[in-house]
Amino acid sequence: METAAPQPNPVIEQPLSPWQLFWRRLKRRRIALAGGVILIGLYAVSLFAGFIAPYRYDRIDDRSFFHPPTPPRWQGFHLVMPRYEKGPGTFNYRAVLDDTKPVHFFVRGDKYKLFGLLPASIHLFGTGDPNYPVYLLGADQFGRDEFSRLLYGSQISLSIGVVGILLSFSMGMIMGGISGYFSGRTDMVIMRLCELIMSIPALYLIISLRAAFPPGMSSAKVYAMIVVILSFIGWASMARVIRGMALSFREQQFVLAARALGQTHLKIIVRHILPNTFSYVIVAATLSVPYYILGEVVLSFLGVGIQEPSASWGNMLTAAQNIEYLRNYPWLLAPGAAIFVTVLAFNFLGDGLRDAADAKSN
């Protein structure tokens, strides 16, 4: 079919849609793509945290306080874990190299619920014997596996950013859209409210709001509370920017044209004004996720966030406050590294999205 017969109906070439152009420009930004891939990996791991983690986040082993990381060794073609015995002095562990157990995949271990729903007890890897522990990143002061807690903690720390963004951005977009579209008195009231919220030092507000709740709250409730508080503070700045954009879009002729077609105010805001702000919103959202992650870290670090024994990256870092611990057990800083990588990945991705959204950059 190489000989091209004259086509009766010339095919009209479909030009690229704005999203295709956007994707095309994004693909050229390697660092942004790397950030995106890292994030996809992190979120996938946190989704399957229970399965990948060899232990439960609250499994305490009183024989392995401050156990150092235990790298698996090669023995022939098998990965093996040595047995560890206490050496002289406190928290000194020695590997017994001739007493090992092979590392198995899909071993039975602690019970957990996959996706918080399905009861399961199969883990990705492990020795299946508590005497031959697998502490990839060591253990904390209660003998809990740092790696497992890091994975369980990521469920809280990574999701808090996304949930927080969804809450605060939808609120900010609606309020900003209303404010800018109607302007006048509505605008005045909403904007003064925003300024009021923004003028309160966030940390004090959070701590005083936290004080208003009972101290022994469950982790799920604390989680919801942190998200709500952070979004309550965060929507104001978003609303201000969206309001400014709505103010300019409402003067555009397509808004007049929509009104002339009998569209309702609500529909004009939701269907005509807000979609025009999406390219900004997506970028801003990506760049603001770290704010929520770090917010949770700060709160948990201060002891008003996620409570023990639940794990979050913030409350895990609380253990690393002590300079003594840091010098002797540096693996306690692992959640810090995780935060660092996540925040950096979000920023790289956000930068790339911003450049790709701006058609003039290239």
Place this chain on the structure above:
Amino acid sequence: MALLEINNLKMDFGKGADAARALDGLSLTIGAGETVCLVGESGCGKTVTALSIARLVPAPPAHYVGGEILLNGRNTLTMSARELQAIRGGVVSYVFQDPGASLNPVFRIGNQIKEALKPHRPARATDAEMIRLLKLVGISAPESRLKNYPFELSGGMQQRVMIAMALASEPRLLVADEPTTALDVTIQAQILDLLRDLKQRLGMAILLITHNLGIVGDMADRVAVMYAGQIVELSPAKELLRRPLHPYTQALMNSVPKLRGDVQRLSAIPGNVPRIGKFPPGCRFAPRCPVARPECSDKLPELIEVELGRWVRCPFWK
């Protein structure tokens, strides 16, 4: 009963001490199936008049002080927001000057036509109906156009899409606010042909706003000439073009370049349209009028019928 009847409409921008009169005692009727042209310089109130029909001027600052706008016998000035939404895009549809800006840049054409169909004829918001509308306005390969974004179409195509959207609800009155100003001359002629053709096929009335007198002769049954928020001359189109009565109309026609005869310097009307709220006393055109007399600045002349169907706001029209 006329389709549209504007009686003694008075509209201010602002209230109280800041009030500036934008429309001052404007009266205009459009019969079913009639084409009326509204001409005048920029800033004389043409667009505000057109937008007022469906109360599209943002209020505030707009503030209607008096008069009425009867559309199909119902006063739009007293309508509720819900009633207005039914009228807009229902009985009366609009086509605006810059088609590129009238389409939402982030949605496909099909999506936007569907939006136009939904509020008034939800049952017919189908692909088949959209394709029919695009065919009606002379767009080739309408099936594939539905997937296009506005920026992928030429200006003429965009304006055709806007007209298709305006026709979606089979309006009785189409208000076209300088529909061809942003287009080049050949496309201009095509769009005007299309409007004329559609008017004949669908039997709708057209209110065409323009500052191009060349269009008037082609399109209009009647012409209303506006100056400083008032109609200064209202007349059947042919007679107005042949023998303009008001000095302002004459001045407008003199500023159209002529292709035949001696090549002279193009004449222009000296000065500018007075700003809203800064109208001179007496006849508003007097300061720029070549034949003004001292008494012109004393009293605002009335719009009087001097011949059958010919109204002029100048006592010295002879």
